[in-house]
């Protein structure tokens with residue numbers, strides 16, 4: 001219930017961060033209003049339902065949160081109508097389909113390359129003490145490569161190389177896997193997905209994202225075509241109906257929402273903000289999930305060096321190309337990664353594998369992501385050209401058998417996709433965050449934190465921002 005001394009609070013954005021913030025404020029008696037520039041809710045977690053019967057998310061989304069509370073919240077928003085599955089994931093590399101993670105599934109790849117990989121990874125594992133004796137005082141007591149018990153996977157930054165002198169991601173990859181695997185696999189993928197070379201990236205975003213095998217797993221994967229599943233996440237959830245957005249659908253009702261209301265100016269001295277260039281409102285507290293470069297441009301009188309620092313923050317744009325296909329089961333995989341330069345997209349995913357309700361009867365769907373960035377690989381061509389290149393790529397890799405199979409097509413560009421952790425990021429983000437804090441703006445979410453955070457973490461980030469207001 002609102003309290004009599006409640007403040008004038010606005011939350012910018014209806015993605016998971018805005019949702020977490022608004023819900024927490026409302027539940028703590030702080031009347032809040034949500035502002036959203038789009039005509040729909042969900043931010044990057046939005047889903048689009050098309051008349052033809054296909055449902056596509058804004059890039060492939062599934063939930064793998066480990067927070068029970070968020071699992072329950074997301075499920076409750078769907079009326080507990082959720083599918084849970086383990087995913088089959090594969091990689092396309094030089095014409096071979098390789099199960100994911102590639103490092104433990106190298107069976108059938110060129111012998112000369114595999115021999116080199118095996119020798120180099122043995123050296124890499126030895127260098128980080130993976131073969132040390134397993135007495136209980138050893139940091140690797142749980143087994144080779146520091147693998148924990150119970151199938152728990154080690155975090156990359158803790159097990160690959162604990163020394164502080166790793167200068168960049170390229171070095172980390174080579175130290176972790178050896179030169180041949182690093183250069184042929186993750187370094188190639190980095191250029192496609194992050195749009196820049198691994199040497200231009202730091203390692204503080206890695207967490208458990210890259211699988212750290214032990215030698216036995218690598219050898220087994222080279223000798224046998226059949227290997228156990230080893231994704232760093234083994235359990236995924238997806239709403240049966242209405243796409244991923246259904247997980248955050250409560251944001252529509254948790255607080256009053258003004259759609260098509262873009263915050264275009266913020267006056268931190270007078271505590272006012274402007275919507276769509278004309279409507280001025282007073283505020284006591286502002287929670288923002290706006291991207292840092294956007295908010296810095298909006299703040300009246302913000303220091304030029306900080307605006308420039310924000311403009312220098314790198315982020316990818318995803319050209320998202322969606323096809324409805326008139327053939328069931330076009331893919332064994334839930335999603336696939338692509339390394340080769342000739343294939344334009346970095347990843348394809350298959351919404352009908354997440355929920356059969358995303359396609360009409362007898363159909364499949366494929367969503368392909370091709371990445372660009374203003375800083376490293378600007379999108380110079382047209383979206384139509386990306387669509388055309390995507391069709392060619394899908395024909396090459398065999399996902400499509402012919403163009404005639406396409407019964408639905410829709411493409412768009414997501415302007416804020418993945419934060420690029422280049423060497424300019426940390427210092428710039430710290431300075432901008434300091435400025436926002438000094439000016440009483442609570443930033444949150446993936447692009448407010450400017451971090452590689454998922455939907456659940458974004459929700460929690462919004463809630464933490466709200467909590468800071470509640471505590472004042």
Ligand SMILES: Cc1cc2nc3c(=O)[nH]c(=O)nc-3n(C[C@H](O)[C@H](O)[C@H](O)COP(=O)(O)OP(=O)(O)OC[C@H]3O[C@@H](n4cnc5c(N)ncnc54)[C@H](O)[C@@H]3O)c2cc1C
Nearest residue numbers: 013015016017037043044059061062262263445446454455
């Ligand atoms: C391709 C891709 C795949 C992903 N896959 C997964 C996945 O599988 N699982 C997972 O958990 N996460 C996934 N994520 C991450 C997930 O999408 C984000 O963590 C999450 O959406 C971030 O939430 P947010 O609220 O911080 O930001 P957003 O979702 O970006 O929401 C920000 C909101 O603010 C609004 N806004 C911005 N500027 C203004 C303004 N000036 N005025 C008013 N409104 C404004 C935007 O319109 C938007 O609605 C993926 C992301 C991408 C790009």
